[in-house]
Amino acid sequence: MLKKSLLIALICFLLFYVAAPANAIPIREVPNPHVNNRDWVTDMADLLSPETEAQLNQVLSNLEKKTGNEIAVVTVTDTAPSSSPKQFARDLFYCWGLGKRGKNYGVLFLISKDERRVEIKTSEGTPSVLPNRRVEEIIELQIIPQFKLGEFSSGIVAGTQALVSSLSGNQSRYMEDRAKYHPEAIFFGFIGIACIGSAIAIAKALSHPLLEPNGRSRVNKTEKDEVAKCAQCRQPMEKLNTLSLISYLSKPEQAAQTLGSVSFEGWRCQKCYPNPTDAGVHIRAYAPKSRKFIMCPTCKELTVERTSQIVQQATTANPGQKIVTEKCYCCDYYIANVTTIPAISADYSSGYYDGGGSSGGGSSGGDCGGGAGGSW
Structure with missing residues (x-):
């Protein structure tokens, strides 16, 4: 009878574990x-x-x-x-x-x-x-x-x-009577927002970058430019397709493009360089700040992935340790360092x-x- 009870208990435990x-x-x-x-x-x-x-x-x-x-x-x-x-x-x-x-x-x-x-x-x-x-x-x-x-x-x-x-x-004024908003204030508020939005839209339309017909530029943002103009003739430039772009990228740039740390686009001025076989292409890099990828000292591009692993947690009594590694996906650059995590201060030990x-x-x-x- 005891064995049967133990068996039933074991089955119930396993069912609960599997169902979790x-x-x-x-x-x-x-x-x-x-x-x-x-x-x-x-x-x-x-x-x-x-x-x-x-x-x-x-x-x-x-x-x-x-x-x-x-x-x-x-x-x-x-x-x-x-x-x-x-x-x-x-x-x-x-x-x-x-x-x-x-x-x-x-x-x-x-x-x-x-x-x-x-x-x-x-x-x-x-x-x-x-x-x-x-x-x-x-x-x-x-x-x-x-x-x-x-x-x-x-x-x-x-x-x-x-x-x-x-x-x-x-x-601090949130708890004051919110019902005191006047209709005319709300109306003019919407008018003001609309005017600001229009101004931003116009400014954005006029802020198309002027690019040299043959060169490179780099910006710290993720939004790519929809339109670019030639800095010499002021005419709109043509964007290269992905396959055509690859041939103009260096090996580190191709690695960064694959990693997603940097996005590249190519622009050609058809007026300054009407022949597609000419080398007149402007390569524009969109490289937002990232904690995951850093600049490789050898490749000079965001091809190094930085990772960290805690090997010893910090406490109020003793500092901790973590291993920080840096590995390049384009060359053989690789380092691993052990860094110290500061001990938790008494202020934090008494709170969060x-x-x-x-x-x-x-x-x-x-x-x-x-x-x-x-x-x-």
């Missing part, structure tokens, strides 16, 4: 970005580009330095095995101890992609500057509309900026990022005081 979602993640396995890299964003659902993630980390770092307030942005594919995204956000908030108790405010901005759910949790005391009503407005007006269009990056950026604005004191969930569930940090959620 493959992407289930316990709270304490969510990477703590500030402990690992002194950052503020954990993008486990891969919703952000490296450039956007770097921008968010910079904005959130500036907020913490200027005001002491802390915002963590976390994306996951699923919140299982938690009972709900709301519970997951609450548990993660306590696990990390978000917000320094009695000092500053803390916010957890969680996105669960597969569950199509947003949860924003705030620390106790935060509702005085970031009331639940304001959090609901941010979710409904800034985040959800973008997510419904599949623009996750735009929604996350808009939501984060709204939260930063509120915690920076720029929303106390080590990624020490025993006590972040009880020394701020308490979860409010927030809101929404679905798309």
Whole structure:
């Protein structure tokens, strides 16, 4: 009888284990970005580009330095095995101890992609500057509309900026009577926006680059130019097709194009160089700033991928270590260095990022005081 009971228990355990979602993640396995890299964003659902993630980390770092307030942005594919995204956000908030108790405010901005759910949790005391009503407005007006269009990056950026604005004191008049907006003010506001939009459109139309008919140029942006004009004759230039462009790119440039770190386009002036066999081609490189790829000292192009792996976590008592590697995909350039991760300061040990969930569930940090959620 005992053996039969044990067998039944074993079968039940196996059924539960097999049925558990493959992407289930316990709270304490969510990477703590500030402990690992002194950052503020954990993008486990891969919703952000490296450039956007770097921008968010910079904005959130500036907020913490200027005001002491802390915002963590976390994306996951699923919140299982938690009972709900709301519970997951609450548990993660306590696990990390978000917000320094009695000092500053803390916010957890969680996105669960597969569950199509947003949860924003705030620390106790935060509702005085970031009331639940304001959090609901941010979710409904800034985040959800973008997510419904599949623009996750735009929604996350808009939501984060709204939260930063509120915690920076720029929303101090929010709780004043919003019903006092006058119709004429709204009307003229729309007129002003329309005029500004028209001016931007005209300026953009007049800002077509002037390119030398034979040369190279480089810009730090992702948007490619739709029209280019010749710097000599001021006539519109013709864009080369992809196959024709490759023959004009060097080996490092071709490698960067393949990696996606740089995008290249070729422009030809038919008036200055009417013969297609002539060498008159302007190569334009679009190279946005990236954390993932850096310039190779040999190839002189963004062909080096930089990666890091933590080998020892930092604690309040001891610094940590990580291995930073740089590998070029065009030449044999490769280095690997061991760098030190600074020990967590006492200020952080008493608040947010106390080590990624020490025993006590972040009880020394701020308490979860409010927030809101929404679905798309």
